[in-house]
Amino acid sequence: MSHTTSREEELAAEIARLKQERPYLDNLFTSFGPMLLLRQRWGQNKREGETTITVDPLRYSSGMTVMQQCPDLLYDDRWHDAGLAVAGAIGYGFCELAGDMDYLTNRIRGGLDCCTLYRSAIELKPEELGRKARETGIQELSLAVFLRCLGRLMLSIKAQEIATELASLTWTKGYCPICGSFPHLAIIRDKGQRWLQCPQCSHEWSFPRMTCPYCEHEEPAGTSYLFVEGKKEEMAFTCERCERYLVTTDQSGNLRRTNADLIALSLAHFDMLVQDKGFQPMAECEWNTFATAD
Ligand SMILES: [Zn+2]
Ligand SMILES: [Zn+2]
Incomplete structure (x- = not known):
């Protein structure tokens, strides 16, 4: 049981750290933090x-x-x-x-x-x-x-x-193999592989880095990555064909696995920047629609 407690405590500490580091997202962490901790706790059981x-x-x-x-x-x-x-x-x-x-x-x-x-x-x-x-x-x-x-x-x-x-079955689509939702986040891990994250069931699956998960457009023309100044590991994949975007984080040098929902929450300000450029999220979440509306 000590294992369970420590994973949950680690997540609570990470939420507290991000609250300090990104005070402009304080409301989001306060509102959604208890649900993230609950999912972590239930996942252990x-x-x-x-x-x-x-x-x-x-x-x-x-x-x-x-x-x-x-x-x-x-x-x-x-x-x-x-x-x-x-x-x-x-x-x-x-x-x-x-x-x-x-x-x-x-x-x-x-x-x-x-x-x-x-x-x-x-x-x-x-x-x-x-x-x-x-x-x-x-x-x-x-x-x-x-x-x-x-x-x-x-x-x-x-x-x-x-x-x-x-794990042994083949999946090649941009939507979640379990529940069918489009991803809300992509994480770049070892060898530059892109892992898409499901906002509904938290499952992750790998997908070619330059292909649009939403419309499967795979030409380099029409897709790109937007960056925020000074944060080279935080970016958004954008596709002009379907006018969708996918917030992406490069964790390839990071040995620790941070909770994907927490990463998505901590990039919520990025959602607004990309939406201002006319792109829509691939998956609507509480924090890229409902919570940022006010
Ligand atoms: Zn899913
Ligand atoms: Zn597309």
């Missing part, structure tokens, strides 16, 4: 070897994701505890949502089934979410944030549990 998947290698290599092939993969007996943990972390990070999260916590303890809530809500059109929120007794924003964080937590646990099974 993953059930090794218990989750198995039936994935057809041919369909997989042609771009059919794990979730498309195994749609019930997410649903197990951990939703109740996950719901309580997520409501707690959101209430801690976002004081304006704390009242709704307390209310939700009491409802979950009183028998509200988080798995049923999630399954019924993901089938709704965006305009129907307000009705669901009223039925649940909380604001629409609270329900949206709760469901998003809960879904991400459950996806990221499953992604870790099946990562070894996927």
Whole structure:
């Protein structure tokens, strides 16, 4: 258990260090820090070897994701505890949502089934979410944030549990092989290899460095890397064909593996700079849309 504690403590220390180093992002670290720590904690308790998947290698290599092939993969007996943990972390990070999260916590303890809530809500059109929120007794924003964080937590646990099974299979697409989301971050590691990071399930997969993950454009003309002055390891890949960008960090000389979500958060100011140039993110996250809007 000391191992678990130290990984979480390391992440907490890294968040505190970045808060000092980048005070202009203080709000983001305060709001999202508790969720990052929660995912770290739950990731350490993953059930090794218990989750198995039936994935057809041919369909997989042609771009059919794990979730498309195994749609019930997410649903197990951990939703109740996950719901309580997520409501707690959101209430801690976002004081304006704390009242709704307390209310939700009491409802979950009183028998509200988080798995049923999630399954019924993901089938709704965006305009129907307000009705669901009223039925649940909380604001629409609270329900949206709760469901998003809960879904991400459950996806990221499953992604870790099946990562070894996927390692021997071939994946060549720019979207996540597990959940189908486009990446929110790329990390350059050893030998200059680019690893794309999934904002939903935190899975990572390698992808050619000069090809656009979004539209698969692979000509050097039309794609480039933008840099911020004085920070040679922080950049954004841009593609003029689809007008998307991907924040990228060069960690090739770094032996320590920093939490990818924390890296993405710490580059949130870069998102705004590139968006000002007319590019859209490949994946929308809380911090490159919702959190930076005000
Ligand atoms: Zn994913
Ligand atoms: Zn593109």
